[in-house]
Amino acid sequence: MYKKFAIVTIVAVYFLILVGGIVRATGSGMGCPDWPKCFGTWIPPTSVEQLPENYQEIFGQKLKGEVEFSAVKTWTEYVNRLVGVLIGVFIFITLLLAFKEYRGLKTGIVKYSLIAFILVGVQGFLGSIVVSTELHPGLVTVHMLLAIVIVLCLIYALFLAYKYQGNGLETENRSLRFMTLILLILSVGQLVLGTQIREMVDHLSFGSLPRSEWVDSLLGGKFYIHIVLAVILLAVHWVLFRDGKKVLKEGSLKILTLLFVAVIVEFIIGGVLGVFDIPAFSQPIHLTLATIIIGLQYALFLIFGKSKRSLS
Template identity: 25%
Template sequence: MRIPHLIKFTLVFTLMVILMGAYTRLSDAGLGCPDWPGCYGHLTVPNESHELAKVEAHFPEHTVEPEKAWLEMIHRYIAGTLGLLVLVILILCLKQPSAPKKLPILISALIIFQAALGMWTVTMKLMPIVVMSHLIGGFSLFSLLFILYLRTKPLRIPGGDLYARKLAPIAAFGLAVLVIQIILGGWTSSNYAALACTTLPICEGNWVDNLRFADAFSPFQGNHPSFEFGVLDYATRMTIHISHRIWGVLTAIILVWIAIKLLKAQSSTMRKSAFLLILLVIAQVALGISNVVMHLPLGIAVSHNGGAALLLLTMVFINYALWRKA
């Protein structure tokens, strides 16, 4: 298999891992298996009587919930497979003289760190800063694999499109704004703050007087037996939710503004990217509103995570195209 084809397949697989991670987290199955990398000391979810007896002896404070445990283990299986795919890409890139070398090494190092974050997510009982870092690591891996793919597939964008190239700093600003929004989304999810506000456009009640930014964005939340279902009070979670919502509106406006400017570019590739960016922003806003109105239905919440990943890739592509050497 050629390297670009393998990377393309790995990109699709990475998106599957991101969506499965979101599904596992939103299904409250992050601690479906209280140990790592196995499940209650087994490579699969224990269900035989002798296996359950062993679980009772070694994990007396836990009860096996097969549905949640299988969600967690399936996520681990496909994440492990992703690690093997990245290893194959690294080997192929190192063997092929013309292939990039530094970027595959960086990706491989990142996926090893991702595995460590996956372990800490379990051993630290869903500590928000670890859960959020694991999510951001997945998005970073997705982006770096995409850049590696672009490095192996030459882009056909006229170097003389000076108008488009002048938009490069604005595009970089838009990417930074989007990254902050994704981090805020991860922090909202990891602190179980997605339903802290259930009205539109902002939040119910006298929310302005209850804002607690210092508590809301402190990575240190004390010692707790478990962070499952969150440990912050309502006002703090509300602050997190509102920050994500307001920054989301700002992000949507900035990205659409960038897209409108790109629609005037000479390059058809850039114009198509602009149209795609507008469509993805509209979809993300609609999904975000649906999450509030429909009280976080699982399918829509997972789609919101996937939409964020595709938005990120679109902005990465736009920046790569505008900043690359002609």
């Protein structure tokens, strides 16, 4: 039961990352100018008539800026918060199942499930700080990276559960493990670099420059590095796929194949962003795929590790 629900929880966290990407792509981050309530209520308004006449002054003073109500942006951000609460419930249930099935066993499953649950609380607190600082770019990036850490904790706990059961997912291979580690480090760097470019895009979206000229404005050091890294990552992932499929078992091979497909799709979407003037719909998909790739790389890093260690 634990393993099945842990997989559901991991997928749910990735869905939350997708929703967060949609919030950012639509500029809905300040759709709710306060936290945890939204415009002072637990259920946000659907029209400006439901707000006091001086709502801009009330919430503008709190945020030290102008507030303009938009039902679409408000509810987009509110749904993001609701999904976040639901994820917290999912991770709590995962923790309870881990305790029920693995308590008293030296597996680490309960410990890492607990760490994931604690980090969800930290993530919620950090979310309130992000709102109070009016979406400070650095905090937004930390908020996203913490979500990835939560996913990695859940993946590690799930891996330990499979290892304890003795499903034989592991295939010890030091060279492929090292290659996967390098890919993991590069992908995290690529993700952080991508968020910096995204901040530049956000800045352009508030200016008068037409969308058709955004890509030309982004041309420079970070943009070129991002492109070069994308090509390198695609090439190295091909080598990993070529060599890994020769040694991995059936279950682990599915993870490797999924990773390679995700990298190819991510590369294509990156091209779409550059060729078609950064369409908003592709931005959250690009971000979510990047985080999925990191999770799959981490899973393979664990799989290529030592297989003789006992968890009993």
